[in-house]
Amino acid sequence: MRTTGKVLPEQARSHNRSLVLQTLYHRGEMSRADLSRETGLTRVTISDLVAECIADGIVREIGVREVAGPGKPPIVIDIDRDGHQIIGVDLSGTAAFQGAVLNLDGHMLHRRTVSLPVDADPDEAYAAVVELVRELIAAADRPVLGIGVGSPGIVRPDGTVLSAPNLSWSDLPLEQRLHDEFAMPVLVRNDANAAVLAEYTFGAARSDIMLVRIGRGVGAGLIAGGQAVIGGRFAAGEIGHVVTGTDDGPLCACGNRGCLEAWVNAPHLLALIEADPARRGEILAQAGRRLGIAIAPIVAALDLSQVVLAGAPELLGGEFVEAATKTLHTRTLDGVFEDVEIVLTAQRDIVLRGAAVMVLSAQLGVS
Amino acid sequence: MRTTGKVLPEQARSHNRSLVLQTLYHRGEMSRADLSRETGLTRVTISDLVAECIADGIVREIGVREVAGPGKPPIVIDIDRDGHQIIGVDLSGTAAFQGAVLNLDGHMLHRRTVSLPVDADPDEAYAAVVELVRELIAAADRPVLGIGVGSPGIVRPDGTVLSAPNLSWSDLPLEQRLHDEFAMPVLVRNDANAAVLAEYTFGAARSDIMLVRIGRGVGAGLIAGGQAVIGGRFAAGEIGHVVTGTDDGPLCACGNRGCLEAWVNAPHLLALIEADPARRGEILAQAGRRLGIAIAPIVAALDLSQVVLAGAPELLGGEFVEAATKTLHTRTLDGVFEDVEIVLTAQRDIVLRGAAVMVLSAQLGVS
DNA sequence: CGGAGTTCGTAAGGTGTACTAACAAATGTG
DNA sequence: CACATTTGTTAGTACACCTTACGAACTCCG
Numbered sequence: 001m002r003t004t005g006k007v008l009p010e011q012a013r014s015h016n017r018s019l020v021l022q023t024l025y026h027r028g029e030m031s032r033a034d035l036s037r038e039t040g041l042t043r044v045t046i047s048d049l050v051a052e053c054i055a056d057g058i059v060r061e062i063g064v065r066e067v068a069g070p071g072k073p074p075i076v077i078d079i080d081r082d083g084h085q086i087i088g089v090d091l092s093g094t095a096a097f098q099g100a101v102l103n104l105d106g107h108m109l110h111r112r113t114v115s116l117p118v119d120a121d122p123d124e125a126y127a128a129v130v131e132l133v134r135e136l137i138a139a140a141d142r143p144v145l146g147i148g149v150g151s152p153g154i155v156r157p158d159g160t161v162l163s164a165p166n167l168s169w170s171d172l173p174l175e176q177r178l179h180d181e182f183a184m185p186v187l188v189r190n191d192a193n194a195a196v197l198a199e200y201t202f203g204a205a206r207s208d209i210m211l212v213r214i215g216r217g218v219g220a221g222l223i224a225g226g227q228a229v230i231g232g233r234f235a236a237g238e239i240g241h242v243v244t245g246t247d248d249g250p251l252c253a254c255g256n257r258g259c260l261e262a263w264v265n266a267p268h269l270l271a272l273i274e275a276d277p278a279r280r281g282e283i284l285a286q287a288g289r290r291l292g293i294a295i296a297p298i299v300a301a302l303d304l305s306q307v308v309l310a311g312a313p314e315l316l317g318g319e320f321v322e323a324a325t326k327t328l329h330t331r332t333l334d335g336v337f338e339d340v341e342i343v344l345t346a347q348r349d350i351v352l353r354g355a356a357v358m359v360l361s362a363q364l365g366v367s
Numbered sequence: 368m369r370t371t372g373k374v375l376p377e378q379a380r381s382h383n384r385s386l387v388l389q390t391l392y393h394r395g396e397m398s399r400a401d402l403s404r405e406t407g408l409t410r411v412t413i414s415d416l417v418a419e420c421i422a423d424g425i426v427r428e429i430g431v432r433e434v435a436g437p438g439k440p441p442i443v444i445d446i447d448r449d450g451h452q453i454i455g456v457d458l459s460g461t462a463a464f465q466g467a468v469l470n471l472d473g474h475m476l477h478r479r480t481v482s483l484p485v486d487a488d489p490d491e492a493y494a495a496v497v498e499l500v501r502e503l504i505a506a507a508d509r510p511v512l513g514i515g516v517g518s519p520g521i522v523r524p525d526g527t528v529l530s531a532p533n534l535s536w537s538d539l540p541l542e543q544r545l546h547d548e549f550a551m552p553v554l555v556r557n558d559a560n561a562a563v564l565a566e567y568t569f570g571a572a573r574s575d576i577m578l579v580r581i582g583r584g585v586g587a588g589l590i591a592g593g594q595a596v597i598g599g600r601f602a603a604g605e606i607g608h609v610v611t612g613t614d615d616g617p618l619c620a621c622g623n624r625g626c627l628e629a630w631v632n633a634p635h636l637l638a639l640i641e642a643d644p645a646r647r648g649e650i651l652a653q654a655g656r657r658l659g660i661a662i663a664p665i666v667a668a669l670d671l672s673q674v675v676l677a678g679a680p681e682l683l684g685g686e687f688v689e690a691a692t693k694t695l696h697t698r699t700l701d702g703v704f705e706d707v708e709i710v711l712t713a714q715r716d717i718v719l720r721g722a723a724v725m726v727l728s729a730q731l732g733v734s
Numbered sequence: 735c736g737g738a739g740t741t742c743g744t745a746a747g748g749t750g751t752a753c754t755a756a757c758a759a760a761t762g763t764g
Numbered sequence: 765c766a767c768a769t770t771t772g773t774t775a776g777t778a779c780a781c782c783t784t785a786c787g788a789a790c791t792c793c794g
Contacts, residue, residue, distance in 0.1 A: 006407050007382045009751050009780060012374040016752090019373060033771055040373050045752055047772060070762040071770025154703070208599045210668070222668060224598075229591050231670020232575045233703060236591075239667045241700035245613040246660065254700065293613065294664050300606045301577070301587060301665045303598020333608035333621065336521070336600060376751060376780055383780090400742055412781055414743060437791040438741025 013049075016041060018365025020049050021058065024079050025104075025366045029062055031074030050077060057083055057143070058364065081105045085140045087133060087147040088355035092191040094166065094216060099132045100349065101140045102356045106202055108349065110139040125167045129174070130181060137182065145363050146185035147178060148355030150194035152219075154235050159188035162234065187358040192237050193228060194354030196221030198347055199308050201357045201367050206305040210298065211345070212239075212291070214311035218261040224302050244294040263290040269315055281319045288320035292327025292342075299340055300332050307342045310350050317344055380416075383408060385732025387416050388425065391446050392471075392733045396429055398441030417444060424450055424510070425731065446733075448472045452507045454500060454514040455722035459558040461533065461583060466499045467716065468507045469723045473569055475716065477506040492534045496541070497548060504549065512730050513552035514545060515722030517561035519586075521602050526555035529601065554725040559604050560595060561721030563588030565714055566675050568724045568734050573672040577665065578712070579606075579658070581678035585628040591669050611661040630657040636682055648686045655687035659694025659709075666707055667699050674709045677717050684711055 016039075023038050024030065032050055036043045053059035060083065062076040081104045090098040093116075101110040114132045117124060133147060151174065153164025159175020161167075175188040196211035200223050207226040213219050220237035222229040229236045240261035241254050249258025250268070262268065264287045272283045295307060307328075309316050325342045332340070347353060361367040383406075390405050391397065399417055403410045420426035427450065429443040448471045457465040460483075468477040481499045484491060500514060518541065520531025526542020528534075542555040563578035567590050574593040580586050587604035589596040596603045607628035608621050616625025617635070629635065631654040639650045662674060674695075676683050692709045699707070714720060728734040 006386060006781095007374075007379040008782090009376060009379065009749090012376065012379045012780095013751060015374045031771075042753065043772065044754090044774090048752085067770095068762090069770085070760095070768065072758095072760040072772075074771060206599065220668060224591055224596050224603075225594060227592060227594060229669055231591075232573065232672040233670055235667075235703050236670040237668060238670070238700060238703060239664060242664045242667045243698035247613050256697075297606060297609045297611075297661050297664045298668045300602075300609045301589060301604060302596055302669075303600055303603040303605070305599040330623075331610035333605060336602050336605060373752095375753085376778090379751095380780060398742075409782065410743065411745085411783085415780085434741095434790090436741085437739065439743075439789040441742060 014365070016045070017049050017052065020046065021053065021079065021364045022366050024059065024077070025360075025364075029076045029078040031065065031076055033074055035077075079104060083142060084145045085109065085142045086145050086356040086359045087136045087140065088352040088359075089129065089132060089136075089147065089149040090191065090194075090349070090351040090355065091129065091149065091151045091164075091167065092213075092215075092351055097128055097132050098349070098352060099136045100352045101136050102353065104145070104360065106198070106353045106356050108352070110136070112136055112139065120167070122168045122172065125169065126172070126174070126177070129178070133178065133182060144184060146187065146359035147182065148194070148358040149174065149178070149186070149188040150191035150351040150355045151188055152191050152217075154233070154238070155188060155190045155193075156234050157230060159186065161188065185359065185363060187355075187362055189355075189358055190219075190221070190234075190237070191351050191354075192219040192221035193230075194221070194358060195310055195345075195350045196223055196308075196354070197228065197357040197361070197367060198350045198354035199310075199345055201360075202347060202353065203308070203345065204306070208302060208304050209306045209308060210237075210295070210302070210304055211308045211310060211350075212295070214264055214291075214309060214316060215266050218264060222302070239294060239298075242294055244290045249290075260290060260294045263287055266312055266315060284315065284319040285323035288323030288325075289327045291320075292324040293331065295324075296328050296331040299328060299337060303337075304340060307340065308345050309342065310345045310347070313344055381732070383412070384416050384419065387413065388420065388446065388731045389733050391426065391444070392727075392731075396443045396445040398432065398443055400441055402444075446471060450509060451512045452476065452509045453512050453723040453726045454503045454507065455719040455726075456496065456499060456503075456514065456516040457558065457561075457716070457718040457722065458496065458516065458518045458531075458534065459580075459582075459718055464495055464499050465716070465719060466503045467719050468503050469720065471512070471727065473565070473720045473723050475719070477503070479503055479506065487534070489535045489539065492536065493539070493541070493544070496545070500545065500549060511551060513554065513726035514549065515561070515725040516541065516545070516553070516555040517558035517718040517722045518555055519558050519584075521600070521605070522555060522557045522560075523601050524597060526553065528555065552726065552730060554722070554729050556722075556725055557586075557588070557601075557604070558718050558721075559586040559588035560597075561588070561725060562677055562712075562717045563590055563675075563721070564595065564724040564728070564734060565717045565721035566677075566712055568727075569714060569720065570675070570712065571673070575669060575671050576673045576675060577604075577662070577669070577671055578675045578677060578717075579662070581631055581658075581676060581683060582633050585631060589669070606661060606665075609661055611657045616657075627657060627661045630654055633679055633682060651682065651686040652690035655690030655692075656694045658687075659691040660698065662691075663695050663698040666695060666704060670704075671707060674707065675712050676709065677712045677714070680711055 032046050036046045060080040064073045065076045086102045096115040099112045100108045112135045114128045154162045161169045161172045163170050175186045178186040211221045218240040241259045243258045244260045250262040252259035252262035273280045399413045403413045427447040431440045432443045453469045463482040466479045467475045479502045481495045521529045528536045528539045542553045545553040578588045585607040608626045610625045611627045617629040619626035619629035640647045
């Protein structure tokens with residue numbers, strides 16, 4: 001694969017520092033000697049790296065571990081999970097923006113919401129984001145590590161929102177403008193990409209997963225081989241308007257017929273169920289089958305271990321996920337893909353927590 | 368993303384060495400000063416790295432460039448593209464195995480073939496591979512950099528063929544056994560993965576592509592963000608038995624109906640055309656549409672820039688690729704995926720050349 | 735035609751990173 | 765209580781890349 005760029009000793013050091021933090025983050029409290037065994041770096045190097053992290057206030061010494069057996073008792077250290085805080089923002093709501101102050105573990109400490117006027121113009125929407133972030137920074141009671149934002153639409157890796165129809169944004173350098181405004185690290189990414197990061201970091205750690213968000217629209221975030229998939233046009237995961245099946249289907253807002261989003265969007269399903277409550281199970285199963293049809297080629301092509309759904313559990317939880325799983329299995333090769341799971345995420349506020357992971361990853365190298 | 372492992376200074380050096388070779392490989396002849404500007408490393412470091420590569424016989428000084436302008440004329444250096452040779456092997460044929468000796472540019476210097484008895488048992492098939500490699504090594508007239516093998520079936524990253532039904536192989540540690548046999552670097556990978564590497568290295572350099580091989584079977588190799596996609600079960604690209612469409616379809620060898628492979632495999636298309644030559648165009652267009660249906664979700668999910676087809680050009684070249692492209696565009700979101708191309712590869716012997724790239728990549732860090 | 739300026743490649747010495755070797759501190763074991 | 769074991773630190777070494785400086789070879793211009 002293409003070599004990316006030169007590596008200087010300094011960068012190697014920061015890589016090893018990230019390795020230490022990553023290990024501490026996921027394994028929890030441990031001694032320097034444990035870290036040395038875990039990472040393969042020598043105790044001397046670990047001591048040096050840890051001293052640096054302690055000086056930065058990222059790591060702290062907990063105390064001495066009482067241990068049976070010979071030898072000097074180890075000093076237990078850990079990430080100082082409450083020493084810094086992260087601002088997470090979710091712009092995917094239709095009527096309001098959600099925000100939260102989180103600790104480094106991704107736990108929500110304070111929540112804020114700003115409602116968005118109907119048909120808000122781009123500047124109003126931006127002003128609402130700024131107001132939300134300002135409130136959150138005021139609510140934070142520890143140094144803030146950075147601001148993570150999950151935005152709908154297509155977002156460039158530099159945090160420019162190329163197009164977000166719901167917010168009437170196009171080519172908005174949101175990350176840059178928020179950075180200028182608040183003078184701290186800012187990361188802006190697509191909402192579904194943020195969500196899959198949360199699942200990857202806080203959920204069962206598979207290295208190949210797809211997370212499908214089903215709400216008013218449908219969008220996915222993908223991780224392949226432990227790497228987020230971005231795409232050449234930064235539009236990876238935009239599967240909402242893939243035509244699903246060869247038998248026509250409902251009319252979609254985009255003008256086509258049979259788009260996945262037209263089949264399975266939440267308001268559509270709720271309307272169908274309200275019109276005929278008795279057929280609820282059948283309606284949900286039909287929608288689940290359509291999801292299975294759409295994702296089967298993706299699961300096979302990427303050899304995904306797991307597909308995670310995020311959306312209203314009362315819609316997606318029962319007949320929907322069962323029908324989707326069954327359809328996925330009947331439409332892919334037996335013996336290889338028969339153990340692929342479709343599950344609902346256990347995470348609440350998955351975009352907010354994903355936005356926090358973005359900051360963790362960029363600032364500490366942890367995810 | 369998960370940090371992979373510790374980085375020692377020695378590894379940083381080998382990374383930078385690969386960067387130098389990579390740059391030289393793709394840009395061709397240039398001076399040390401050019402390399403310094405291109406890579407960002409200083410002239411001093413470049414001189415050091417280049418000296419090491421020259422000592423290893425990988426790089427050579429070509430001569431002094433005649434140049435207009437002031438300053439000392441540069442000494443032009445380049446990869447010694449004919450100083451070493453690579454053995455490439457393609458096991459995807461049904462009646463015979465193909466092999467070749469290639470130079471570092473991927474040009475074929477000598478070809479060999481061994482025919483495979485019908486219903487060969489696993490040991491006979493393995494013996495045929497050994498014989499082929501032995502002949503190729505004898506034919507090579509420069510030091511051999513390594514042996515690359517593209518095998519059908521599911522291949523683990525360590526070169527163990529987990530299952531290759533056509534060859535009756537299962538859990539065959541082919542890479543290890545060939546390494547024991549020939550005492551030189553050996554790389555065994557899936558044939559479609561090898562093919563996409565060839566396309567990536569020698570074709571137009573997009574960083575997100577899928578290559579679909581259509582012959583007796585259908586298989587794909589994927590590169591996302593410049594990284595080969597492997598998959599949790601090492602089965603990425605196994606899209607042959609994805610059911611395509613919701614209107615039944617032809618019976619597949621696997622027992623299902625409507626698999627992509629059942630729709631578009633070459634013998635099937637040839638049989639249909641022979642039965643009714645007048646409908647040739649219609650038959651090919653129908654098959655192309657099925658391919659478009661199957662890959663549309665994959666293109667959208669990964670945001671691929673290009674889908675490359677490898678197979679018989681007389682089948683895939685005309686109506687097939689046109690219908691596939693049109694279907695892909697009508698089934699994905701307009702304005703985002705409308706410029707995705709489906710093209711036939713310009714490469715001949717793409718698996719052989721991909722096998723050579725595997726060796727280049729492993730030994731020199733070049734791809 | 736000779737000096738100034740430019741570019742290339744190399745040499746010498748400095749900085750940063752991780753390593754090995756060795757040691758003090760704190761504990762369990764015979 | 766001597767000894768082994770484990771932890772964390774100190775001292776010195778190896779390595780990679782850097783900055784600075786210089787000789788070589790060429791062009792340009794007075």
